[in-house]
Amino acid sequence: MTTPVSPSPGLSRLGQLLLPVLYQHRLVATGQLHRMLTPHTRRPVYLRRVLQELRSLSLVECTVRRAGRLGGPELLWFVTPRGAEIVEASREVTARAYRISPETAASQLQEHTLAVVESGLAFTTWARAYGDECGPLDWEPELVHRVRDGENRIGDDALLIPDAVLRYTRVTSNGRRLLTYFLEIDRATMQVGRLGRKLTSYARYATYVPTPPPGYRPAAWATGREAWRDRYPAVPRLLVILTGASERVLRRRTEDLRALADADTRVRLTSQLTVGITTLDQLLNEGPFAPIVTPLLGDPTPRDVLLTNPGAS
Incomplete structure (x- = not known):
């Protein structure tokens, strides 16, 4: 029998912020948490103390990243089952069935998970500089999107699972957008052809209209509208973020992806889908509204994450 968990166990304000962040992002480095939640402090002294307090309450646990962002070892943090219960009771974030274990936290999935966090954190950091809005909980990893009907069919072509879905509010003199x-985070470990097949899945989702299960009348089930309309105001732009290799290798990977997309009729003809390619270093160092994004199709002139034509308003 599970012992009931109080959603408010006397945690500090920072502790209350840390738990949902760790729950949603699964595995986060100390330095990432510092830039995410306490960027106003020069060193994460208080952050480390709060993390250790949460650990003493068995709400979070940590593992070691042998080669951290600055070259040395770094602690990586995740919520325990007890910590997850508290977050779910608070209903601050979407409840997820996934639980990270100490074994998973120390596995080869570690670097990919951290790269996803780093990509979302780049948007959050630059949002502060721009005066835009994108907080620590404004990107969610691995949200499932169905792209195929049928009798409970499963497989790579049945579900679309982006590495993250990110929401960002751009604030300018013309208003809020x-x-x-x-x-889609690519660490140059996946065969480029496989990444190309994922592009096909995104194109399929952009035009996917659900059909009724066997035995249901179409008139009583479907409206003939695309599935994305029930979740988003428009088809999300797809941003492929490359990392994990030299600039030369990533440039060649960009060229290969563009060639694959141009040869894929479905991707080439799906006007609802807008795709750009950049690198994590560019996103971190120059920001999303610098000309750092190469369109997947057409003119390769770099643009910002809006992916509008250069010079367009």
């Missing part, structure tokens, strides 16, 4: 992105 809500932007939504599918983020």
Whole structure:
């Protein structure tokens, strides 16, 4: 029998912020948490103390990243089952069935998970500089999107699972603009052809209209509208973020992806889908509204994450 967990166990304000962040993003480095939640402090002294307090309450646990962002070892944090219960009771974030274990936290999935966090954190950091809005909980990893009907069919072509879905509010003199992105993080470990097949899945989702299960009358089931309309105001832009290799290798990977897309009729003809390619270093160092994004199709002139034509208003 599970012992009931109080949703408010006397945690500090920072502790209350840390739990949902760790729950949603699964595995986060100390330095990432510092830039995410306490960027106003020069060193994460208080952050480390709060993390250790949460650990003493058995709400979070940590593992070691042998080669951290600055070259040395770094602690990586995740919620325990007890910590997850508290977050779910608070209903602050979407409840997820997935639980990270100490074994998973120390596995080869570690670097990919951290790269996804780093990509979302780049948007959050630059949003502060721009005066835009994108907080620590404004990107969600691995949200499932169905792209195939049938009798409970499963497989790579039945579900679309972006590495993250990110929401960003751009604030300018012309007003506020809500932007939504599918983020696909590529660490140059996947065969480029496989990444190309994922592009096909995104194109399929952009035009996917659900059909009724066997035995249901179409008139009583479907409206003939695309599935994305029930989740998003528009088809999210897809941003492929490359990392994990030299600039030369990533440039060649960009060229290969563009060639694959141009040869894929479905991707080439799906006008609802807008795709751009950049690198994590460019996103971190120059920001999303610098000309750092190469369109997947057409003119390769770099643009910003809006992916509008250069010079367009």
